[in-house]
Amino acid sequence: MSEQRITARIKQKGECKCILWRNLRDLILAHPDMKKRVDVFALSIYGLILFPRALGHVDEAVTNLFDRLSKGVTPVPAILAESFRSLNACIRSREGRFVGCAQLLLVWFHSHFWKMDKISYRVFSDNYSPLKEIATTPKRDDVSEENWVALLQNLQEEDIEWRAPWLVPSEILFRCGSFDWVPLLRIWGAICYAPLLVLRQYGSRQFIPATHGLEQCEFSYKGDNY
Structure with a gap:
């Protein structure tokens, strides 16, 4: 798709600039290059599922992230940060x-919620993947x-397995x-995270990490040249 064609289809949705999903869908169905069709399809998944911002639209910030994946940039911190920020916002408000x-x-x-399947334990192997299990x-x-x-609403503390059993304790990054x-950098800003919280996943010593000053480090990207 040419730059002129994209510019003509960019829409302002609230604070973000987006492109309609149906424009990308037309490109997926009609593009002669199969690899590019797959790339646009993957971009659509990122914009509509992983980083939803406006219903039926893909934020242009997602295209910047997706473009960097081919350079070896991992999207995991951004996904964690967006999830953490969204849950925090719901709790605060x-x-x-x-x-x-x-x-x-x-x-x-x-x-982690074993009562969902009425199973009190699960057997995990070294190559176990919860993503593969849920997909099948x-x-x-x-x-x-x-x-x-x-x-x-009715969950009790004993209903939740806080430790992820498939994680094999080795070296733990907590500082x-x-x-x-x-700060975890997001595609729309940054939010602070305490790596000490990871210790809970490994079933290690439980304590509340120092969180003084966390909120002061959160920010959103503003303006085109931020």
């Missing part, structure tokens, strides 16, 4: 909804939204230099 990759959140639910599990259509609400917390 006591309203709103989770904006992020709901599929990854569902994988976490199935991995037949999708259930009989679980209503009301059932999900009831399940989450960046002399800092107990670090």
